[in-house]
Amino acid sequence: MSTIKGQCYCGKVKFEFDPPIKFMAHDHCSICRKVSGSPFTTWVGTFDDKFRILSGADNLSAFKTTPEATREFCKTCGSHLFFKSSRWPGEVHVTAGSLTTEMSDAPQAHVFFSDRVKWIEVNDGLPKYGGKTGLEPLNT
Numbered sequence: 001m002s003t004i005k006g007q008c009y010c011g012k013v014k015f016e017f018d019p020p021i022k023f024m025a026h027d028h029c030s031i032c033r034k035v036s037g038s039p040f041t042t043w044v045g046t047f048d049d050k051f052r053i054l055s056g057a058d059n060l061s062a063f064k065t066t067p068e069a070t071r072e073f074c075k076t077c078g079s080h081l082f083f084k085s086s087r088w089p090g091e092v093h094v095t096a097g098s099l100t101t102e103m104s105d106a107p108q109a110h111v112f113f114s115d116r117v118k119w120i121e122v123n124d125g126l127p128k129y130g131g132k133t134g135l136e137p138l139n140t
Contacts, residue, residue, distance in 0.1 A: 004044075006099040008074035008081060013056035015081075015094070017046040022091060024105050026126075029112035029134060031065050036080055039117045042096035042107055043083065051092045113138055 004021070007014040022045035032041040053060075060081070062072045069085040083093040096103070110122060114130025122128070128138045 002101075004046075004099060004101045004103070006081075006094060006101070008056070008059075008077050008079035008098060010074060010077035010079075012059045012076050013074045013079070013081060014054040016052055016054060017092070017094070018050040021046055021103075021105055023109075024096065024103070024107045026107050026110045027112055027134075028110060028116035028120075028130075030115050031069075032112075033117065035065065035071060036095075039120050040110075041080070043093040044096050044099065044103070044105075045088075045091055045093050048090050048092060051094075111135060 003016045003018055005014070005016045024042065024044050026040045026042050028040045033039060035041075056074070059075050060072045061075045062070050064070050066085075068087055069083065071080065072082040072084075073080050079098060080095055081098050082095075084091070107126060109127045109129060110116075111129045112134035113122075113128040115134070116122075129135045130138045
């Protein structure tokens with residue numbers, strides 16, 4: 001696969017990164033739900049040295065959602081784009097919905113699944129992780 005590209009809804013922020021990706025996962029944590037307004041967020045993980053903002057860096061707004069985590073949004077359209085955390089140094093997590101390149105990869109797991117909204121039924125066969133870290137194997 002060639003370079004993976006993405007952008008915010010209004011197109012002011014454009015970015016790209018080189019494959020291979022580190023992971024793709026559905027995140028059910030309560031913060032992702034509140035920030036996205038959705039029952040979960042699908043993230044694609046890449047590395048800092050493979051990630052580039054092509055335009056609109058000055059149009060990004062960042063805020064801390066936990067002491068170790070920062071999220072970035074487009075100031076104009078509000079698109080939730082990036083997540084960075086000291087828990088995963090050297091990584092950038094990108095919202096899968098902001099990608100303009102069609103991915104051949106598919107999500108590999110559900111994380112923070114024990115925090116999910118109970119009205120979502122998930123029977124896709126993917127591994128489910130949760131517990132205190134959000135990454136502990138669950139028997140569901």
